[in-house]
Amino acid sequence: MKNGWLLAFAMLLISGCATGHDAWVELGGKRYVVEIANTEETRERGLMFREEMAADHGMLFLHDREEPLAYWMKHTKIPLDILYFDTGRKLVSQQRDVPPCTLGDACPPYPSGTPARYVLELNAGQAEQLKLQNGAELKLGPGIPPLK
Numbered sequence: 001m002k003n004g005w006l007l008a009f010a011m012l013l014i015s016g017c018a019t020g021h022d023a024w025v026e027l028g029g030k031r032y033v034v035e036i037a038n039t040e041e042t043r044e045r046g047l048m049f050r051e052e053m054a055a056d057h058g059m060l061f062l063h064d065r066e067e068p069l070a071y072w073m074k075h076t077k078i079p080l081d082i083l084y085f086d087t088g089r090k091l092v093s094q095q096r097d098v099p100p101c102t103l104g105d106a107c108p109p110y111p112s113g114t115p116a117r118y119v120l121e122l123n124a125g126q127a128e129q130l131k132l133q134n135g136a137e138l139k140l141g142p143g144i145p146p147l148k
Helices: 002-015 040-045 126-130
Strands: 024-027 030-037 057-072 080-085 091-098 109-123
Touching: 030 040, 030 109, 080 126, 091 109, 091 126, 109 126
Parallel strands: 030 057
Antiparallel strands: 024 030, 057 109, 080 091, 080 109
């Protein structure tokens, strides 16, 4: 029964996230394979507890409406760039080189400062490497589910 519970739990985690090479985005001329977080549960879990992420990978968070957002690094073990995009997929805010946090609920928030609808988390340093500036366009691959 224990194995059945683990399989059910793994399926629940996977059901909210698209994985594999069918989900990708392009930003600054570079393509990233992304996991999709489009439910409350997958957005809340994000990249928690991950020890590493491939350089050409990321996580794309899809929100139901455009509004000011804030992300935090609770239980996140890898430094990230947190990139906020509006409904038109234009970069509106960047939080670069955000460090891991082991303070639990005391981890600081990293706000968008302006309304956003998409959030892309990449390994820290990617925004600098791409020389991203606000206004950059996020291109979505065909594996990205449409927003409601």
